[in-house]
Structures are given as C-alpha cells and as structure tokens.
Amino acid sequence: MSIRAANRKMVGKLAVVAAGMFAFGYALVPIYEHICEALGINILAVGEKQVPGSSRAAANTQVDTSRTITVEFDANVRGPWQFKPEKASIQVHPGQLATVMYEFQNVQDRKMAAQAIPSYAPRNATAHFNKLECFCFNQYVLEPGERKQWPVAFVIDPRLPKDVTTITLSYTFFEVGGKVPAAPTAQAPAEGTGG
Known part of the structure; x- marks a missing residue:
C-alpha cells in the first residue's frame, strides 16, 4: 500500500470520526432533556413548559392588586449639584x-x-422596600457641567404592614472627598466669655 493510499484511508477514518462526533453533539440536547425529565432534575426547565390545555402563561401571583401604595420621591443635596426625580410620586x-x-x-x-x-x-x-437597581449602590464622577440620569428599580414586599399606604424614599446626594463644608455643629463658648 502506498503512502498516498494510506493517507486517503486515514482521511476517510477521520471524516467518519468527525461526522460521528457531530451527530453525537446534535443528539446530546434531546438525550439530556430526557435524562433530566426521567430523574426529576433541572426543575427550572419544568416550570417554563406550558401546561397542556392552557392558552396563556401563568400570571405573577406575587403582585397584590388589592392594595395600592403611593411612593413619594424626595431629593436633597449637600454641595453644588442639581438633583431631582423625574416624578414626585407614583402608585404601585x-x-x-x-x-x-x-x-x-x-x-x-x-x-x-x-x-x-x-x-x-x-x-x-x-425592610419592605427592595431596590433591585439603584444609583445609591455606587459612587459616581461627573465632569464639569455633566448631566446624567440613573434609575431606581424597586419592588415593595407584599408583607408590608396593611396600615402603610404611603412610603417616602428620600435621597441625600453629597460629594465624596470632603470639598463641601461640614454641617454646622454647636460650639462651646469661647474662654473668657460669661456663661
């Protein structure tokens, strides 16, 4: 057998191995799904499947539509900033x-x-005001005159006491690093003054 014939035979074997590997990889997903279903693992995937005979996805049962909470937004600054919410309040x-x-x-x-x-x-x-995303999680650097918008994404826990119908979320925005003078404090009388 010549080297050329041996090389062709080797290329043929490698092509068969590559095709077999491709077929195995292609069949691996359904095999994995059947094994997980049979063993009862991968529970998250089970919840994503539609129930037979159901025409719509299940509603979010965690939202308490029987109650409405007014959330008021307040913004305070310590330093040379302009800082404000886009809305004064919302109902959720x-x-x-x-x-x-x-x-x-x-x-x-x-x-x-x-x-x-x-x-x-x-x-x-x-304890019932859960922020999922908030600019208050980080420090920010703003260039001179720079304007930015940042979100606050939140969910109010349904276990909020029933007597609470309004929540005020207040932010104080201050410079990090101490350029803003400290708040005034009560000073002791100077020596030599009556008191």
Whole structure:
C-alpha cells in the first residue's frame, strides 16, 4: 500500500470520526432533556413548559392588586449639584416592579465624585422596600457641567404592614472627598466669655 493510499484511508477514518462526533453533539440536547425529565432534575426547565390545555402563561401571583401604595420621591443635596426625580410620586401594587429615573448635574467648573444615601419614611417600610437597581449602590464622577440620569428599580414586599399606604424614599446626594463644608455643629463658648 502506498503512502498516498494510506493517507486517503486515514482521511476517510477521520471524516467518519468527525461526522460521528457531530451527530453525537446534535443528539446530546434531546438525550439530556430526557435524562433530566426521567430523574426529576433541572426543575427550572419544568416550570417554563406550558401546561397542556392552557392558552396563556401563568400570571405573577406575587403582585397584590388589592392594595395600592403611593411612593413619594424626595431629593436633597449637600454641595453644588442639581438633583431631582423625574416624578414626585407614583402608585404601585405590592410585588410590582417599578422604575423611576433621577437626574443629576454637576454645576461646578471642576470634576466631582459623589454618592447618594437613601432614607425611608415610615421607618417600618424600610425592610419592605427592595431596590433591585439603584444609583445609591455606587459612587459616581461627573465632569464639569455633566448631566446624567440613573434609575431606581424597586419592588415593595407584599408583607408590608396593611396600615402603610404611603412610603417616602428620600435621597441625600453629597460629594465624596470632603470639598463641601461640614454641617454646622454647636460650639462651646469661647474662654473668657460669661456663661
């Protein structure tokens, strides 16, 4: 047998092996699904399947449509910023995803780093106000005159006490790094003054 014939035979064997590997890879997905279904694993995939005879997907049962909560938005600044929510308030149902944008602008002629700190009223609503995305999670740098918009995406836990019908989300936006003077504090009387 010549080298040329041996090479052709080897290429033929390699082509058969490559075709077999492709066929095995193609058949692997249905094999995997059958094995998972038979063993009862991969539960998430089972929930994605439509129930026979059902014409629509299941509704989100976590939204409590029997209640409406008013969420008010407040913005405070410590330093040279313009900072405001796009809306003063919205109404949401507990369990419903809501998003509100806040706008920031650095009105100084220098670059500034800042961060926002949230607070809630009433205090017992704090544990039930779940932020999924919030600009308050990070510090930001804004160039002179730069304007940005950032979202707050949240869900109010349906376990919020029934007597709470309004929640105020308040942010204080302040410069990081100490360029803004500290808040005034009570000073002790100077020596030599009566008191």
